Amino acid sequence: MRSQSPDIFAQQGVGDSFVRMLAPMEGVTNSLFREQILGVGGADVVATEFLRITGERQGVSPIERHESVPLQIQLMSPHALTLVHCIEHLYQNDILRRDDWLDLNVGCPSKRVNSRGAGAALLKDPEQLLAIISAVREVHPGVLSVKTRVGFDSDENYTELLKVLSCAPLDFITIHARTRCDAYSQPANWNYLAKAVNTLPYPVIGNGDVFSAQQAALLRDSTHVRGVMCGRGVLINPFLLRDIQDGRLTPEPQERRAELIDFFFSLLSRYQARERRSGRRLTGPVKEFCVWFSRNEFLPGGLFTLAKRARSLDEIAEIAEIFFTSHRETPAGTNVPIRTIPESFEYHLT
Numbered sequence: 472m473r474s475q476s477p478d479i480f481a482q483q484g485v486g487d488s489f490v491r492m493l494a495p496m497e498g499v500t501n502s503l504f505r506e507q508i509l510g511v512g513g514a515d516v517v518a519t520e521f522l523r524i525t526g527e528r529q530g531v532s533p534i535e536r537h538e539s540v541p542l543q544i545q546l547m548s549p550h551a552l553t554l555v556h557c558i559e560h561l562y563q564n565d566i567l568r569r570d571d572w573l574d575l576n577v578g579c580p581s582k583r584v585n586s587r588g589a590g591a592a593l594l595k596d597p598e599q600l601l602a603i604i605s606a607v608r609e610v611h612p613g614v615l616s617v618k619t620r621v622g623f624d625s626d627e628n629y630t631e632l633l634k635v636l637s638c639a640p641l642d643f644i645t646i647h648a649r650t651r652c653d654a655y656s657q658p659a660n661w662n663y664l665a666k667a668v669n670t671l672p673y674p675v676i677g678n679g680d681v682f683s684a685q686q687a688a689l690l691r692d693s694t695h696v697r698g699v700m701c702g703r704g705v706l707i708n709p710f711l712l713r714d715i716q717d718g719r720l721t722p723e724p725q726e727r728r729a730e731l732i733d734f735f736f737s738l739l740s741r742y743q744a745r746e747r748r749s750g751r752r753l754t755g756p757v758k759e760f761c762v763w764f765s766r767n768e769f770l771p772g773g774l775f776t777l778a779k780r781a782r783s784l785d786e787i788a789e790i791a792e793i794f795f796t797s798h799r800e801t802p803a804g805t806n807v808p809i810r811t812i813p814e815s816f817e818y819h820l821t
């Protein structure tokens with residue numbers, strides 16, 4: 472079923488052969504974090520956190536785009552009309568542009584969101600999902616995609632879902648290879664991705680459990696997806712997308728540790744500068760990042776345990792300074808490579 476004409480990534484000049492995308496992550500992928508990741512290199516496309524659309528004339532803060540790569544703006548709503556009218560309203564107010572990359576969230580597992588029919592709950596009714604996509608397509612000439620899972624409670628409707636989605640006017644799709652109820656308890660099953668590649672007439676981006684360049688290569692070769700989207704992997708290793716680009720399988724430990732520490736302080740100073748400018752406290756997103764970052768296998772363990780009690784960014788900076796200095800000689804590998812999820816992790820909604 473794969474189309475022979477240049478796909479949307481080729482048309483937009485994005486990605487060489489294998490597209491690398493930063494996943495949308497609520498509480499983390501704000502413009503400042505995205506800029507920091509773009510500074511590292513390796514990302515072809517980045518994404519906003521989801522934006523929940525609840526009203527036709529909803530006010531939305533200005534969206535900071537990037538010079539170097541496209542930004543996927545992720546919207547979430549179960550109501551086609553609300554969504555369409557809101558998009559038009561946001562065009563009129565110069566918040567959205569007609570050439571933006573819009574992405575529809577069909578994967579959020581939050582109970583609160585799902586009880587209102589949004590996020591992964593849309594998987595229960597593929598026809599309604601198709602109606603929403605078609606309605607948005609009517610008003611949005613720019614790139615349009617969906618980020619979804621393989622089912623709500625189970626994968627039993629996956630074949631049906633793909634059948635319906637094969638008629639959807641999308642430019643591409645990102646599939647997180649789990650059901651909503653799997654949460655992160657089960658490993659992602661990439662076989663679902665291969666099935667989507669063979670069924671859908673537009674490109675498929677694979678998502679779920681890619682933590683290394685080796686895994687990305689395996690995903691590419693075993694499923695033939697058009698690209699990979701990485702979430703937690705980038706939080707644990709902010710150099711992941713660049714490693715995938717370079718095919719870098721084993722970084723030199725001391726060099727990597729130095730890069731990681733530089734990354735951390737550089738990110739922190741961006742947050743400190745923004746906090747000074749905006750007057751808004753930004754300890755939350757830094758702590759959220761630390762939950763994952765402190766699990767990097769080239770760093771000594773324990774940073775998050777210390778940082779989580781900090782009351783300010785300056786305090787986090789002091790803690791990190793002492794932590795990294797006193798662990799200068801701790802051998803790499805005191806952290807185990809990620810397979811399990813930190814206890815403090817919750818996919819939450821503000």
Ligand SMILES: Cc1cc2nc3c(=O)[nH]c(=O)nc-3n(C[C@H](O)[C@H](O)[C@H](O)COP(=O)(O)O)c2cc1C
Nearest residue numbers: 494495496497520521647679680681701702703704
């Ligand atoms: C902290 C956090 C926040 C997330 N927020 C979003 C979100 O706003 N929208 C979305 O579609 N997925 C969200 N996700 C899911 C990720 O985009 C991704 O699909 C999932 O983590 C699986 O990919 P991974 O194994 O590469 O992490 C979030 C995940 C995390 C860890």
